[in-house]
Amino acid sequence: MALEQRLQGRDGSLRWTRQYLSLARHPQPPGDLVVVLLENIEEAKAREQTIFRQANFDALTGLPNRNLYRDRLEQALLRAQRESRAVYVLFLDLDGFKEVNDIHGHDLGDEVLIEAEGRIRRAMRTNDTVARFGGDEFVALIEGAESPLVVERVADALLSALRQPFHARGNALRLSASIGIAAYPSDGETVDELLRMADTAMYSAKNGGRDRMRFYSPQMESRARHVAALKAGLERALAQGEFELHLQPVIALPEERVRGAEVLLRWRDPQRGFVSPAEFVPVAEASGQIRRIGAWALREGARLATEAGRRWGTGFRLAINVSASQFGDPALHDWLDEHRAALPHLTIEVTESVWMADSPSSLGWLQRVREGGGWVALDDFGTGYSSLAYLLRTPVDELKVDKRFTDHVGTGGPSERIVTAVLEIAEALHARVVVEGVETATQLAFLRPHAPLDVQGFYYARPMPWTEFVAYVERTGVVDG
Template structure:
């Protein structure tokens, strides 16, 4: 705010000597008709020390102290326009808002307000404190400006949403200080990849956004997205650690993908979700159908969370047989979701989704507790196998959850078998092995599920002594007509014997497949041929002493 409004009525004399002026905090200069300084108050005198302003023109005075930005201070007067502050930057980077008005008695009065603190605070309010990049508010403000300009010129404006892949693992395993250092390095790479005029912002966590304008689209956005994926994915050396992360990018381009800032930002986010869903480490452009799919996804998320709360999930049990005795030796607990309107939702559809939205641990704990409780009531002490998601190993609470489930159900520990896939061992292998060893010490059996479908299955057999190897059904299907699958099965069973592990073949559907499994030396079998998944009541009936287990 300036004091010019009050001065206009006060300053009337040709040679002002008003006693209040010297005491005012704002710097005040009065110029004669020749536009030379004839009076300065104490604040102005101090401002321009050691230069004596008296007799100087404003241009000469500004030049003498290295000030910039004041060349057009007389424009408003000369054009009869409404006076407006001009931003003046001094050599020491102080900022002054300079306003000039004509005096009715002749000459001019100039007031200068120091706005350095105000401007700096405003800039800080638009900066991300960690990286120094623009923040979410500044991003939106700049986008509003760019879209308004583009509406006049007809140019396209692209918004790129960028999410760091595998950053959370760095934060969780190495700590937030190193994660913060990594984010600062990422910010530097963003700056090196952008042109002058592009805007990059950190919009929260490990998410960034870029505004790209004045460039041919979509070619420019494609080139930049490709560049960012490559650049951010290169290794980082920080505090003795070699860190590897990646980047996924979603792109929306105005005006085709939206005229409004919030619409464009939302569409870029939808495109980012597609990039992450399709394997990460890539970029995707917004497509009109993405919004509809996202709404369906959100609806499914709400329904899945409600299903857990309203007990719409249930367990069924598929029997497992010993090939030598034909006796039932256990059941695998399998989850089912009966949606009130969609009907039966396949596990392969909602389990990966539950992992993605972060509810798999709650579902997995419910499965474990329910399976243990029901198995404890069975008339025969057969085993119960429960599948674990790789995400259940995070947080360090899995062992305590297993102990609690066994204690509450009173199920003997030797009857519980936990099945894990190779995916559980891909990240934080040492932490996972520590949990598995603790469970083994308790007496819980641990099996490797879907053996042979990953890249390192054999390697993990060296790291942990599994009780059982579960051979994936892709090796069992039509095995009677594929000599190579028979050879693989014989090799796996021989390996298991050498490592003192049992083998179970899953997905057996025909007598011919069963004959091949017997011939290869498998210990156990599971599949539609020997028994389909059944509700808990059917299990009770099947295990009654009067019932025969000779199903094959």
């Protein structure tokens, strides 16, 4: 017979032992004896515990992993069935975390995840289960909630906790969360059903604008199928060459001639025709397909820029946006080496999230662009978490005024003062300005007295294929210098 037990040693420490007991018969007094053999199994128990933790807990955060969460949810569903009560599954995904990894690297990303885990646990109730499924996906289990309002309050607490800035290695990072909620038994009766419904609701929250929570509803299934179809369509589009680049002219004031163009991605689906970038770009970014799509756009954009320079001179530039997700791709450096001749005809547009990240890898790549004769433009200036100090530390060649400000110029409102201030900042930095979204004569009348500057918008031209763009430039003329 064997018995496992922790025994205290002479030094006071407790050690796991396995005790083997056997009966030894003896004809003389004191008679039969019980023989006990002790085996030290402390190391075996430690290995056993390590294997258990590896199988059931997340190595980074110490939270339960997918396996343990599924087991706990299964037990919760059995209790709920016996007691006729609800169980709620919360699926949480961090908004913007992929950009943190791409720009700052995975080590800093891990620090953010550890901080997020602490905030999530503190926002949950004491008896709730929180698990990490991997990446930036966390899942919670709520039992004993008197009503959906209790769950909604928990979700609101999570959203509030995760929208506060994350401070890591001198960076103030602003993230948020999207939360999907599914309930037993109304939304599903099995572990797989509830996880799928909560995941569907989470994507509905993310597609609805992020930083919000949504309870599952059957109508979300059609949206989930639509997103899945878009992902499959994007794969086909890459394989079969369905993407196109269209160009929207950038007009110099006061000359009203063409200085260059912004290169814009378009997808011509064989069945649906053109699919709006607002519809497919968020899906491509969430799925990671944006890297391959962006790589194609950069290659094709460099080819068009070289042709534009040949036709209209070195002062003519095409602007191409590079997303934050692409900055984690080593292929960007290969692109620079292969297309160095195109750089004098290119402007690389980046958002403030890339600029303010102050990542040596991303800023180093942008510096290589400038050293090769390319320009760097700060897109959507003033719409993020701007810090003017970064403009002093890292040179920028161009500021782009977002359409949200342009929409209201000419009305006497605060947008006019904001646009004027941006123009003054650009002048102080010796940077050019492109005002986007110019669509009316009223907007143009406000901007004319501030010339020289560049404008872009439907008032002059919509984005167009290359052949139409060539005809437009030949008809309108190119600005000198």
